[in-house]
Amino acid sequence: MKAYKELNREELQALEKELAKSYEEAKGLGLKLDMSRGKPSAAQLDLGMGIMDALDSDSDMKTEGGVDTRNYGLMDGIPEAKRLIGDMLGIAPESVIVCGNSSLSIMYDTVSRAMTHGFLGETPWCRLDKVKFLCPVPGYDRHFAITQHFGIEMINIPMSESGPDMDLVEKLVAQDESVKGIWCVPKYSNPQGITYSDETVRRFAALKPAAKDFRIFWDNAYAIHHLYEDRQDELLEILGECEKAGNPDMVFEFASTSKISFAGAGIAAVAASPANLEEIRKSMTIQTIGYDKVNQLRHVRYFKDFQGMKDQMRRYAQQIRPKFEAVLQVLESELGGLGIGSWVRPRGGYFISFEAMEGCAKEIVSLCREAGVTLTGAGATYPYKKDPKDSNIRIAPSFPTPEELARATDLFVLCVKLASVRKLLGAPSRRALRDGD
Amino acid sequence: MKAYKELNREELQALEKELAKSYEEAKGLGLKLDMSRGKPSAAQLDLGMGIMDALDSDSDMKTEGGVDTRNYGLMDGIPEAKRLIGDMLGIAPESVIVCGNSSLSIMYDTVSRAMTHGFLGETPWCRLDKVKFLCPVPGYDRHFAITQHFGIEMINIPMSESGPDMDLVEKLVAQDESVKGIWCVPKYSNPQGITYSDETVRRFAALKPAAKDFRIFWDNAYAIHHLYEDRQDELLEILGECEKAGNPDMVFEFASTSKISFAGAGIAAVAASPANLEEIRKSMTIQTIGYDKVNQLRHVRYFKDFQGMKDQMRRYAQQIRPKFEAVLQVLESELGGLGIGSWVRPRGGYFISFEAMEGCAKEIVSLCREAGVTLTGAGATYPYKKDPKDSNIRIAPSFPTPEELARATDLFVLCVKLASVRKLLGAPSRRALRDGD
Secondary structure (H helix, E strand, O other), X not given: OOOHHHOOHHHHHHHHHHHHHHHHHHHOOOOOEEEOOOOOOHHHHHHOHHHHHOOOOOOOOEOOOOOEOOOOOOOOOOHHHXXXXXXXXXXXXXXEEEOOOOHHHHHHHHHHHHHHOOOOOOOOHHHOOOOEEEEEEOOOHHHHHHXXXXXXXXXXXXXXXXXXXXXXXXXXXXXXXXXXXXXXXXXXXXXXXXXXXXXXXXXXXXXXXXXXXXXXXXXXXXXXXXXXXXOOOXXXXXXXXXXXXXXXXXXXXXXXXXXXXXXXXXXXXXXXXXXHHHHHHHHHHHHOOOOOHHHHHHHHHHHOOHHHHHHHHHHHHHHHHHHHXXXXXXXXXXXXXXXXXXXXXXXXXXOEEEEEOOOOHHHHHHHHHHOOEEEOOOOOOOHHHOOOOOOEEEEOOOOOOHHHHHHHHHHHHHHHHHHHHHHHHOOXXXXXXXXXX | OXXXXXXXXXXXXXXXXXXXXXXXXXXXXXXXXXXXXXXXXXXXXXXXHHHHHOOOOOOOOEOOOOOEOXXXXXXXXXXXXXXXXXXXXXXXHHHEEEOOOOHHHHHHHXXXXXXXXXXXXXXXHHHOOOOEEEEEEXXXXXXXXXXXXXXXXXXXXXXXXXXXXXXXXXXXXXXXXXXXXXEEOOOOOOOOOOOOOHHHHHHHHOOOOOOOOOEEEEEOOOOOOEOOXXXXXXXXXXXXXXXXXXXXXXXXXXXXXXXXXXXOOXXXXXXXXXXXXXXXXXXXXXXXXXXXXXXHHHHHXXXXXXXXXXXXXXXXXXXXXXXXXXXXXXXXXXXXXXXXXXXXXXXXXXXXXXXXXXXXXXXXHHHHHHOOEEEOOOOOOOHHHOOOOOOEEEEOOOOOOHHHHHHHHHHHHHHHHHHHHHHHHOOOOHHHHHHOO
């Protein structure tokens, strides 16, 4: 394959014509496919239906300590659920508070609490002129939405293969007291599938922030979400590292079973230092009558222990892996050597991150949408939805069937080619003409 | 029975001696009973265990509209759950958003959102010098805890048999722009069991607040929690009344199934005008990936419809009613005519509210605790835990068995008598001596 940049103008024009024709044909197929969100497929969810039998009307509804899960009480989670999540994160159950079904809610509540009440006696953020968060990019749109919602200024931090650019993180955190936090997906990151190296984790733990209330928001969303048996990333445990480095209160870790049990009906947790947990507990007694302990018990009875969760994840991986491989296979065979896009081969998580030629991402997503394939909006992986290079596209292969994926990816690579060749020809894209930008 | 106030000093002294002796004997019984919180009993929860069979691994997990409840999506609740809650509240399903397991969380979120973002374009409350809430008293401690948590000033509003003192409410709301809300438990109120009269509801709906962002926090926690078949209170539906009065956006209504299904694992909802709901939805998409739709489906499949909920409540009432009657029976036979306490005979809800002689509530609760019976802390039913008359005590008969209740109430009336006679004798209470207040 010849790289597009080496083609002369005539060759490019001929190619454009040919691709445009294929694209029109593809539009005629009437596709209606969705690769936009990291949703489990129905078939994957079916694999976990056993959890619906974990409790029935004859079940003993008491915790191992004898507390009735149907009633009020045990505000911070049942002991056996703390142990299950603790084992998954490699930390003691005492470091864990188990909440409701959404870890995003816990993150929102944590930022909200900082806004209205502040952390450990520091000034509530709503009283400060300026609050900033560091945002490794590309990253998770819903993280950025929370900080934007609270008027927190977001600063892009480039990602490398070993995690965020730590030179920049260390510098900004040390010099600017208004930098109060950083969003991290440290394992199988969303969207790149990158796992932070041990050195990166240690540099995080050893940060010397100007702000006493600087916090790392460590969203360990894909802790055990491996794609392979034999190639699995390992993430250094952050709470212990922070403690060793003399920064025990600097991190909140978040996790959930949204992609281990059910996407909307799992259990979620926060892990932190004793001082942070104490403050969360104090706030929780005001905020709620307690989380759903019956669902916590249901999870423990079903999975039994961490091994049970790992076994489940292995079954899921057998379903998800072929989907990732199908997409990667098409990307490689169709785009390899053309110099119009790059991607990381993830070992886990829910996404494939595609880097298009600069200035092409919006056009590609737009072309795909017009032909019936929905992708995550271009720019969504950046704060304020602004990808400065307009090049990142997040592909979520988990939801469609393998057959749908093959068709969707065929269309995707066609759109990548078409948008790229047009870019090289210098022609204004149809989207740009239409939108007037 | 002779009223205590008519006894002379010698008679009082003799009575005190006799009561003190009985109290010492009672302490020797080693009671360990809890009448402190409105918790369902284990036997009551057992009646609802069928809900655990409503879904199993063979169940169709889709909503009536075909959405998979196990996955992401349908942020504001499944349609059939909206209908179930709507029917319970006498409103259209479109007026309802169904959330997680705790209506208190929704109330907290609503106040929190007002603090950080404001309602419908008005100034966020955190930017105002002063925000005040009206608090009908006695009331629900956890309401007061939320407003206290956010530094909102609370103003006591006396309750009458038809609801809060509306002359005072109308006056304060109209004259003071910093009055932003009022906490209401309009049906079978906590703790008095009072249901607001139609006139009270209409006066609420017709309020002319100085503040555009004044809101009624209508916690309809006991909407169908009747104790009797033949004597049931009816509450006028507030959303419709507010709309008729030209104040559609002035009310948030809250409800849950905490005391219909399980106390910690029910479903909760908020109902409001289209404009308010739209604003809540916008915030929800930032705050969460969605609530537990599987549990919503479980509730609908179990109860089927509103009739199913009412049938369940009838079964519960058969268990709870004798408990209320046991307490009331002892109160009447032991304290009737003594002029040392009064109480309301509720037709529903979870509490009996006892008015002791002024200055006696703390002492009574303290005496009970020392003898092994835990009551809700005296003062808890008032903002800042300060009952200006030190007279209100909340009795929660739902959790103990009838036998336990009989023993606990026997002790309670003994402590009421002892504290009252000592008060009349002018003797400093032991608690006062010990606490130095």
